[in-house]
Amino acid sequence: MRGSSGVLPPGTGVVRAGGLSVRVHWPEAALGALLGALAVFMALVSLAAGDFAMGPEEVVGAFTGHGSVMATHVIVEMRLPRALTGLGVGAALALSGALLQRLAGNPLVSPDIVGINAGATSGAVLAIVVFGGTALSIAASALGGAVATALLLYLLAYRRGVSGQRLVLVGIALTAMLGAATSYLLTRAELTTAQRAMLWITGSLANREWAHAVTVGAALAVLMPVALALGRSLSLLQLGEDTATALGGRVQPARAALLLTATALAAMATAVAGPVAFVALVAPQITRRILRERSAGLWPAAACGGLLVVCADLIARTAFGGSELPVGVVTGIMGAPYLLYLLARGSRVGRSG
Amino acid sequence: MAHHVAERPASPGPAVPGGRTRPRAGGTGLLSGPGARGTGLAAAVAVLVALALASVLIGYQTLSAADVYAAYAAFTGSDTDLVVRHLRVPRTLAGLAVGAALGVSGVLVQGVTRNPLGDPGILGINAGAALAAVVAISVLGVSTLLGYVGFAFLGAAVAACAVYAVGSLGPDGAGPVRLALAGAAITALLGSLTSAIVLRDRASLDEYRFWIVGSLAGADTSALLQALPFLGAGLLLAAALARPLNAVALGDELARSLGTRLWLVRGASALAVVLLAGAATAAAGPIGFVGVAVPHIARALVGPDYRWVLPWSAVLAPALLLAADIVGRVVVRPEELQVGIVTAFVGAPFFILLVRRRRTAGL
Numbered sequence: 001m002r003g004s005s006g007v008l009p010p011g012t013g014v015v016r017a018g019g020l021s022v023r024v025h026w027p028e029a030a031l032g033a034l035l036g037a038l039a040v041f042m043a044l045v046s047l048a049a050g051d052f053a054m055g056p057e058e059v060v061g062a063f064t065g066h067g068s069v070m071a072t073h074v075i076v077e078m079r080l081p082r083a084l085t086g087l088g089v090g091a092a093l094a095l096s097g098a099l100l101q102r103l104a105g106n107p108l109v110s111p112d113i114v115g116i117n118a119g120a121t122s123g124a125v126l127a128i129v130v131f132g133g134t135a136l137s138i139a140a141s142a143l144g145g146a147v148a149t150a151l152l153l154y155l156l157a158y159r160r161g162v163s164g165q166r167l168v169l170v171g172i173a174l175t176a177m178l179g180a181a182t183s184y185l186l187t188r189a190e191l192t193t194a195q196r197a198m199l200w201i202t203g204s205l206a207n208r209e210w211a212h213a214v215t216v217g218a219a220l221a222v223l224m225p226v227a228l229a230l231g232r233s234l235s236l237l238q239l240g241e242d243t244a245t246a247l248g249g250r251v252q253p254a255r256a257a258l259l260l261t262a263t264a265l266a267a268m269a270t271a272v273a274g275p276v277a278f279v280a281l282v283a284p285q286i287t288r289r290i291l292r293e294r295s296a297g298l299w300p301a302a303a304c305g306g307l308l309v310v311c312a313d314l315i316a317r318t319a320f321g322g323s324e325l326p327v328g329v330v331t332g333i334m335g336a337p338y339l340l341y342l343l344a345r346g347s348r349v350g351r352s353g
Numbered sequence: 354m355a356h357h358v359a360e361r362p363a364s365p366g367p368a369v370p371g372g373r374t375r376p377r378a379g380g381t382g383l384l385s386g387p388g389a390r391g392t393g394l395a396a397a398v399a400v401l402v403a404l405a406l407a408s409v410l411i412g413y414q415t416l417s418a419a420d421v422y423a424a425y426a427a428f429t430g431s432d433t434d435l436v437v438r439h440l441r442v443p444r445t446l447a448g449l450a451v452g453a454a455l456g457v458s459g460v461l462v463q464g465v466t467r468n469p470l471g472d473p474g475i476l477g478i479n480a481g482a483a484l485a486a487v488v489a490i491s492v493l494g495v496s497t498l499l500g501y502v503g504f505a506f507l508g509a510a511v512a513a514c515a516v517y518a519v520g521s522l523g524p525d526g527a528g529p530v531r532l533a534l535a536g537a538a539i540t541a542l543l544g545s546l547t548s549a550i551v552l553r554d555r556a557s558l559d560e561y562r563f564w565i566v567g568s569l570a571g572a573d574t575s576a577l578l579q580a581l582p583f584l585g586a587g588l589l590l591a592a593a594l595a596r597p598l599n600a601v602a603l604g605d606e607l608a609r610s611l612g613t614r615l616w617l618v619r620g621a622s623a624l625a626v627v628l629l630a631g632a633a634t635a636a637a638g639p640i641g642f643v644g645v646a647v648p649h650i651a652r653a654l655v656g657p658d659y660r661w662v663l664p665w666s667a668v669l670a671p672a673l674l675l676a677a678d679i680v681g682r683v684v685v686r687p688e689e690l691q692v693g694i695v696t697a698f699v700g701a702p703f704f705i706l707l708v709r710r711r712r713t714a715g716l
Contacts, residue, residue: 173701180697332545339538344522
């Protein structure tokens with residue numbers, strides 16, 4: 001069912017079922033499915049791998065109820081929620097990055113660079129240090145910090161329109177300020193609390209339980225359809241503010257809704273696992289490059305994010321002998337060189353776009 | 354470039370060399386003429402001295418000038434004498450030295466990269482120094498200050514070189530935004546490594562969390578004396594660079610045709626920045642935004658001539674740092690806000706203001 005209309009870009013078709021019709025970009029759908037399958041496969045691998053290594057039959061046994069009590073407990077109560085949390089966090093961060101990058105037309109406008117993650121972090125550390133850090137207070141505080149930062153960012157970067165470059169630079173300043181606030185909170189805490197907060201700041205999936213998986217899953221279930229529905233206005237916004245307005249798009253509400261959705265996604269991911277570095281920046285760029293497109297599709301980016309986090313966590317958990325590293329250290333060490341590579345390639349990075 | 358930036362760049366292309374400050378009439382600052390600049394500098398020094406005095410007197414325990422005099426002239430070992438000799442005076446001296454180092458290194462970074470947003474912190478130097486210091490403490494077991502300072506220097510130097518190298522790899526050279534972003538990337542990378550280390554070692558986390566905020570409170574005289582030669586060398590080198598930097602400001606080609614050896618100026622500036630920022634960071638932890646803000650204030654006052662901007666920055670930066678430190682001691686009494694927190698909360702809005710004032714193309 002390939003599209004025959006000359007208006008649609010190459011590779012795009014329309015799927016009709018009854019009264020509904022959905023536009024489908026086939027390469028994007030294929031890549032999304034492939035990356036999604038890979039992510040699920042790596043998640044299954046991570047169920048088997050670890051200090052207590054298990055074979056495939058034991059993993060299957062745990063799900064079908066034929067495994068030993070011990071193996072079932074390790075897989076269903078410990079590794080499965082962790083893997084699902086990783087998938088969800090990666091998908092949410094990548095989706096947030098893809099939305100923001102397309103919104104600003106600049107690959108660097110991702111929640112970790114422009115300060116949204118830093119806002120969520122400050123909020124969450126505040127909750128840990130001052131309010132004792134129950135899961136609910138951390139999530140609420142992270143969400144509050146992220147939304148406040150996003151608002152501030154938008155207001156401060158707005159000057160006859162928002163340029164991607166100004167967003168990045170204002171974001172760097174906000175990140176520095178929020179970082180100072182976070183550091184201050186760390187000096188005010190008991191050492192044990194500071195240690196807990198520091199682990200959280202680095203981004204970690206250690207000891208994640210079903211509550212975490214459910215939180216991030218629920219956030220995705222609500223926000224992902226919103227993001228996909230807003231995707232249409234996204235391509236309109238990319239034409240430029242004036243053109244979009246002329247074509248009848250309601251630019252400001254669409255943009256505000258997108259920004260809010262992206263912020264909420266990043267905030268919920270950060271609330272669950274901490275600011276896992278660079279996933280939001282890198283995942284959409286990888287899919288963009290594979291598809292050789294100007295902008296990344298949302299589905300493939302989300303799948304790629306999940307894949308990255310699950311792989312990074314597998315490395316963090318198993319590659320360093322008996323002790324495990326926080327997943328954020330691994331993504332930071334893998335992601336920063338990629339950002340440097342983007343800069344060195346000079347591909348539109350650091351320009352207004 | 355189908356993109357929704359509403360404003361249109363005045364001229365496409367790379368950063369405008371002279372575009373650091375919006376040029377006032379004739380490119381001079383508020384104070385024109387050597388007389389006004391000299392008198393102004395003397396006044397600024399007077400303000401600095403007053404702030405230094407205030408920094409000795411104001412704090413949890415407010416002292417009088419007589420107390421300070423007595424602590425040195427008639428030392429009795431009383432609490433007041435000890436506070437003066439071991440807390441307030443070293444702290445004030447550290448503020449003077451660290452401030453001058455940060456201000457001057459900011460001028461050098463901005464001058465040699467022609468980058469209005471240049472700052473040792475933004476260019477990854479602090480993160481390099483932090484990682485090296487943490488490695489020294491936690492992995493190698495270094496505990497003497499000289500060891501730390503050496504490692505901090507090494508880390509600062511490596512990070513600065515890496516940021517500059519990556520920033521200048523792209524097709525159109527080391528643009529300001531490119532450098533700032535390379536700095537952000539390197540900072541994130543080094544930060545990941547730093548947290549990997551401190552998370553494994555409770556003791557170094559405890560040191561690290563108090564160091565990373567940037568504070569003058571821990572300064573002691575002997576540590577300061579050890580850092581002093583490095584700071585002195587950096588300041589002397591900076592003084593020698595004033596004239597060449599004026600040439601560099603004209604653009605590479607013009608500077609070359611005026612007989613400036615660019616590689617020498619860049620190398621010497623980098624060395625001076627590493628000496629100054631490395632020593633400052635080793636002594637007080639990373640303190641942001643002083644290095645970016647002060648050169649702008651100095652240029653607004655005396656114009657773009659580095660022979661004036663450098664000494665003015667060397668006076669204004671410690672004044673700013675001491676003022677921030679005093680504010681930090683007063684606002685949350687009886688607790689203290691570390692000076693790095695105060696400068697971040699004053700400096701970041703200033704940085705945002707700079708970003709907003711510039712046209713996109715000029716960056």
